[in-house]
Amino acid sequence: MKIAILGAGALGCAIGATLTEGGHETWLLDRFEAHVDAMRRDGLRVDDASGSRRVKVRATTRGAEVGVADLVIVLVKSFHTDSAMRGAMELVGPDTLVLSLQNGLGHEDILADIVGRERVLAGKTYVGGVLRGPGHIESGVIGKATHIGELDGRLTSRVNAIADAFNTAGLTTKVSDNIMGTMWDKLLVNVATGAITGITGLTYGQLYEESVLKATSLAAVAEAMAAAQAAGVRLSMTDPEQAWVLAAEGLPAAFKTSMLQSLEKGSVTEIDFINGSVVRWGQRHGVPTPVNTTLVACIKGVERAMADRQQRQGAVS
Structure with a gap:
């Protein structure tokens, strides 16, 4: 699956590193140039319960470099949701799905106004992360669940396919009929x-x-x-x-x-x-x-x- 993470801060990088190691073409998009440059040059340093390692990730500041993705995971700060999504429409093709894993409520409505409600999924994650410096995070993925679902509560093949892809990569994910x-x-x-x-x-x-x-x-x-x-x-x-x-x-x-x-x-x-x-x-x-x-x-x-x-x-x- 080709996945673009819009907002590669600590949480975006923790999820992105896991999906990358799970074999998905995962792109980390962020406007913090020093952070992106460090990841492109040295890989992403990930510190977690198993130690420290470097993950070779795809990182960029430009959506045009990524192109159309199968899935866009939105993890920018809430107040940047509108501008970030409008500035990354190169990621969105006819079959692209957009999943918000942001804190709080209301992002799904903002995204629906931009890309259409029919392609928006919502979710919550208990994965944790701390940005230690450019290209360096402390990650808390193990034992932390992510929940995703359709806005209307339907159990669809597309949301099940995303959950399967996440679980296979090591990101524990459950589908909710009450998102x-x-x-x-x-x-x-x-x-x-x-x-x-x-x-x-x-x-x-x-x-x-x-x-x-x-x-x-x-x-x-x-x-x-x-x-x-x-x-x-x-x-x-x-x-x-x-x-x-x-x-x-x-x-x-x-x-x-x-x-x-x-x-x-x-x-x-x-x-x-x-x-x-x-x-x-x-x-x-x-x-x-x-x-x-x-x-x-x-x-x-x-x-x-x-x-x-x-x-x-x-x-x-």
Whole structure:
């Protein structure tokens, strides 16, 4: 299968390396030129539970170099979804499928507006990754499941074929007949820890030592569950504690959420697609979401302070 990964950050590279080693023609597309140059020159260095190795990957900054793919996996930051997909239409042919594995909710609608809803698939992955430097990642694929499905819940041959290809390559993948429920399940995990660690700067080990922060997390997750249930979404979780436990499962104490990693790098976050999604769905279905509203406001404040610092530093230099 010819696969293009749109957004070859830590997660994209972790998945891309696995699919490459599994025998698929896998292309890693990213706008970070130093990262792409390092992978083209030296291969991708992958550190994981089995040690460290270099994987010879195909990497580029240009969709035109790739051409039409069988499958485009979208893993750019949420706020870049529209521009990234519109800028990579060379990847899309008559039979190309587009699969979002991004955090949060709403990407499938953005992609459908660009390429047509009939070719969009959705999914969630619990694979982890950290970008250690250009061409170098820490990967967490083993034991981490990926869930994919049709937007309408049908069990089709095309989604089963993708799952088979992923599983054969070593990327544990399950087909869901309730992909919206699956996406909400992952959203609950992100809601449990992302914004709180972004505001406090805490690693997982530090976060899970603070009972007052756990109480805030459970309250935020409870609001999200109420919003989902009001919308008729079928969740696999029945208690906010399940999301709190699942969020840290198999991760080291030093692990940092993607939201915290973004802020530490000076980048804006995906808060609008995570806790912000809970607020929007709550407004739509009459469910109060004061905790998530507060967390969104706090992250927006952190982003504003960060932008002001960057502006001052730019003026000085």
